[in-house]
Amino acid sequence: MNPLNSPVEVGMRTLVLLARSHPHPLDLSWLVVLDHAMLHSSQFDGPPSLHPRLPAQPGELGMKRQMMQEGLEVLLRAGLATVEATEGGIVYQVTPRGSGFVGILEAPYVGELRQRAQWAVEQFASTTDAVAATRDITTRWHNEFTTDMQHLGVGRG
DSSP: OOSTTOHHHHHHHHHHHHHHHTTSOEEHHHHHHHHHHHHTGGGGTSSOOSSOOOTTGGGHHHHHHHHHHHHHHHHHHHTSEEEEEETTEEEEEEOHHHHHHHHHOOOHHHHHHHHHHHHHIIIIITTSOHHHHHHHHHHHHHHHHHHHHHHTTTTOO
16 A cells, blocks of 8 residues: 555545534635645745656646545545535535544644645635636646746757
8 A cells, every 4th residue: 555645645634634624615616726735835935845846747736636536535434534515516624523533633743734734725725716727726736837948948949
């Protein structure tokens, strides 16, 4: 089993996000955006990123959605989160048990996750919609890629 981006790891990150957004539930699209912002916060003028910038990062959002669903399944089975169908779609929320579980985790990484999750929720969740936030992330990648290619002389006649 790969410990990086396993359903358990992604589930724990998701649980931290759900705890920080409580009492406001989040849908899968928001969870994907907020998880990305939490891990790569310096790219959004936030605190230092928890994960390094990788060349394959633009493909991360597409893969993240599937991993996030698997992580949510772990949380739901453990009773740490709930799912509800609303007029706006399917949303997830931390349970009291899940909130308590996040509270007892003492690893330094989890402390950093809590801080980044709070920052991400404050920066993104109340200011825009998930589609616009996703578009902003992909536009940033496109602009960075174009700039990098220009510096390398690619595309010049």
